[in-house]
Each structure stands twice: as structure tokens, then as C-alpha cells.
Amino acid sequence: MEVIKARFDDTKGIPPSGLCVGIHRAGAIHKKMIRKYGDGLAVWSLRPELDFLPFKKEGLGARGIRTTNDIDSIKAKDEQLIFGVRGAPPQIRKRARDLGLELLADATCPFVIQQEEAAEELLREGYNLVLLSSRTHHGIPRLTGIAQEVGREICVVENEGEVDRIRLARNEPVGVIVQTTFWIESYKRIMTRILERFANVRVRNMACVDSLHRLPVVEKMAKEVDALVIIGWTEGMTNRMLEVALSFNPRVYKIEKVEQLQPEWVQGVATVGVIGANETPDWMVDDVAKRIKAIAG
Ligand code: SF4
Known part of the structure; x- marks a missing residue:
């Protein structure tokens, strides 16, 4: 069996990390703020459970910085505010001002x-x-x-x-x-x-650069391989990737972690593609590719 991993090194608009521009940039901002301020950082986020996942291996979120969707939990005397990659409704931005929170950085995707x-x-x-x-x-x-x-x-x-x-x-x-x-x-x-x-x-038409460049790669792979495994958890991009891939190939599977891979999905097929979504770190895609090779024996 041949396992083909999607590569984005040469794909215009997608950083070599494989993450989308917005996530890549937000991770860099969070890390820079920790280096500069060390502690007491709070990220207000529309999806707090997801914000540090792509950078977990690098230790982001382990200390110094937390995420929350409760703006009132951030106390001006203890913490400084960062808006997360998914942005914030105007009502939340106003509440932050009313609470006297200091906005240290805005990591909202451009x-x-x-x-x-x-x-x-x-x-x-x-x-x-x-x-x-x-x-x-x-x-x-x-x-x-x-x-x-x-x-x-x-x-x-x-x-x-x-x-x-x-x-x-x-x-x-x-x-x-x-x-x-x-x-x-x-x-x-x-x-x-x-x-x-x-x-x-x-x-x-506000489709972002990641949609414009990642989805055609999904389409190409779905047409070329016997089965395709998508690794991702985002409501937007991961589900769009699934929609695109299923339009060209019935054997498409979505997982959020390597443990969810089912051997029967990839047994007996000649080519399996693996591709990460916009928040999926490259090491996770590698782990899935290795696991598929191990299943193939
Ligand atoms: S997928 Fe979302 S966060 Fe990433 S570049 Fe597009 S709009 Fe920005």
C-alpha cells in the first residue's frame, strides 16, 4: 500500500507548517506575548478548547496563558487580554472596554x-x-x-x-x-x-486564502487515491474538506486523533491519502501516515 501525505511546502497561501495563515499567525502572537510578558495572559475565544491544540507539543497553554469565552472571568488587576484567532463580537469588545481590560494583542485572523x-x-x-x-x-x-x-x-x-x-x-x-x-x-x-x-x-466573496488553496488540494487527492483520511476538528475547514472530498470519492474518513483510525478503512486498498485541516499540526498528519503504514504491514 502506498500512503500519500498532502504537502503544502509549495502551496501559495499556506505556511510550510501546514496550518492556515490565521492559526499560524495567532500561535506566533501568543508565543511572542508569553516571551515578552511571561504570565497573566488571557485569550478571549469563541472556541477556547481549540486555541492551543495545534501548538500543544510546543507547550503553548501549559503556563502563562489561558483561554476562556467568559470575558467577566478576566480581572484587570491580574490578567491582560488577547483576542483569539476567531475574533470577537462587538458586544464582547465593548464589555472588555467596560471592564477596563488592557488589550495586549489581537490575534484575530486578518x-x-x-x-x-x-x-x-x-x-x-x-x-x-x-x-x-x-x-x-x-x-x-x-x-x-x-x-x-x-x-x-x-x-x-x-x-x-x-x-x-x-x-x-x-x-x-x-x-x-x-x-x-x-x-x-x-x-x-x-x-x-x-x-x-x-x-x-x-x-x-470573503472565502479566505486557505479555502482557495487547501480545498483544491483536497479535490486533487480525493480523485487520485483509493481512500482519503482527513485529520481535523474545525467546523469550517474540516467540514468543507469532507464535503469536497466526498463529492469525488466515497471512501473518505474524518478523524480528530490517530486512535480513531479504523483498520478496515485502509485494508486492501492500493493508495491512501492523508491530509490535515487548517488547525492540524504536521506531526499529527505524520503520526496518522505512520499508523496506516503499520496497519498495512
Ligand atoms: S481558515 Fe479561518 S483562521 Fe484560517 S486563514 Fe481562513 S479564515 Fe483565517
């Missing part, structure tokens, strides 16, 4: 910030926001919070069938925001239906 700015612009211009996204995506509370600031709502659309549920008339302004992690093929299908239904549409 693509997340760009998406927020696009949403604010569309709202300012009077568009009704329609977000093309999976409903479990962690970014939804941020965009919902931005809309609520100006007394508005957002409508989340996951697939073309849901376009008919948008409660707007044909000539009302529709501002489409594409989720940072979204597959261009789903986007095209949904947009076709949106353009059939609405006359006044503006689109901001």
Missing part, C-alpha cells in the same frame, strides 16, 4: 477582520445580509453581533434549496457575504439561485 468590514459596509449601505455558511460555523455569532449593533439580522444559507426561505421581496437589496471557509462550487450553485430570485444583489 481574513476574519476583512469579512467583518465587508459586513459592516453592506449594512451601512442598506443591504440585508445573507451569509453563505454552514450553520455550525463559529463565525456566525460575530456577524450576528455586528448586525445586531445596527438593529438588523442576518440570514444564513447553507445550500441552494434554502434560498427560497429568504424572506425578502425581489427588489429588496440583498448583500451576500461568503463565509471564510466555503467551497467555490457550493457558492456557484447558491448564487445561481439567488440571482434568479433577486434583482438587487451585491456579493462580497
Whole structure:
């Protein structure tokens, strides 16, 4: 059996670590803050249990820094604040200011910030926001919070069938925001239906650089191997990778750790691909590749 590991060394827009730009950058910020301040750092995060996982082997989170989604648990006299890679709704940023917390660093992914700015612009211009996204995506509370600031709502659309549920008339302004992690093929299908239904549409395609470059690698691998193992846990990118891969290959499996690998998935197949998602460290992908080789014998 041949085990083929996805390589990103030469992939534009993906750091050699295999992590996405946002996670790679946030890890570097956290490590720099620890080096500089040593202790008393609190990261406010939309998914606190995930923030240090990609850097666990390097000891990030073991001391000096913690993550939480409870802004009131951070006391100005004891801790300094960092916003995590997934950003923070405006209401949380305001609460931090009200609590007098010192914002030491903002590790929000630059693509997340760009998406927020696009949403604010569309709202300012009077568009009704329609977000093309999976409903479990962690970014939804941020965009919902931005809309609520100006007394508005957002409508989340996951697939073309849901376009008919948008409660707007044909000539009302529709501002489409594409989720940072979204597959261009789903986007095209949904947009076709949106353009059939609405006359006044503006689109901001905020798919991030990782979506644009990692998902084509997934597609290529899914077409080339007999079975594909995806290692990841993120609501956005991991699930998009699964969606893409399953469109081209029925033998696709998602795991979060090497122990979840089932021998029958890879037994008797000639080629197995292994690929990590945007928060999966390279050593974890290596461990899975080694385990598959051991199963093959
Ligand atoms: S997947 Fe994209 S949007 Fe999300 S953190 Fe990574 S680079 Fe940023």
C-alpha cells in the first residue's frame, strides 16, 4: 500500500507548517506575548478548547496563558487580554472596554477582520445580509453581533434549496457575504439561485486564502487515491474538506486523533491519502501516515 501525505511546502497561501495563515499567525502572537510578558495572559475565544491544540507539543497553554469565552472571568488587576484567532463580537469588545481590560494583542485572523468590514459596509449601505455558511460555523455569532449593533439580522444559507426561505421581496437589496471557509462550487450553485430570485444583489466573496488553496488540494487527492483520511476538528475547514472530498470519492474518513483510525478503512486498498485541516499540526498528519503504514504491514 502506498500512503500519500498532502504537502503544502509549495502551496501559495499556506505556511510550510501546514496550518492556515490565521492559526499560524495567532500561535506566533501568543508565543511572542508569553516571551515578552511571561504570565497573566488571557485569550478571549469563541472556541477556547481549540486555541492551543495545534501548538500543544510546543507547550503553548501549559503556563502563562489561558483561554476562556467568559470575558467577566478576566480581572484587570491580574490578567491582560488577547483576542483569539476567531475574533470577537462587538458586544464582547465593548464589555472588555467596560471592564477596563488592557488589550495586549489581537490575534484575530486578518481574513476574519476583512469579512467583518465587508459586513459592516453592506449594512451601512442598506443591504440585508445573507451569509453563505454552514450553520455550525463559529463565525456566525460575530456577524450576528455586528448586525445586531445596527438593529438588523442576518440570514444564513447553507445550500441552494434554502434560498427560497429568504424572506425578502425581489427588489429588496440583498448583500451576500461568503463565509471564510466555503467551497467555490457550493457558492456557484447558491448564487445561481439567488440571482434568479433577486434583482438587487451585491456579493462580497470573503472565502479566505486557505479555502482557495487547501480545498483544491483536497479535490486533487480525493480523485487520485483509493481512500482519503482527513485529520481535523474545525467546523469550517474540516467540514468543507469532507464535503469536497466526498463529492469525488466515497471512501473518505474524518478523524480528530490517530486512535480513531479504523483498520478496515485502509485494508486492501492500493493508495491512501492523508491530509490535515487548517488547525492540524504536521506531526499529527505524520503520526496518522505512520499508523496506516503499520496497519498495512
Ligand atoms: S481558515 Fe481562513 S479564515 Fe479561518 S483562521 Fe484560517 S486563514 Fe483565517
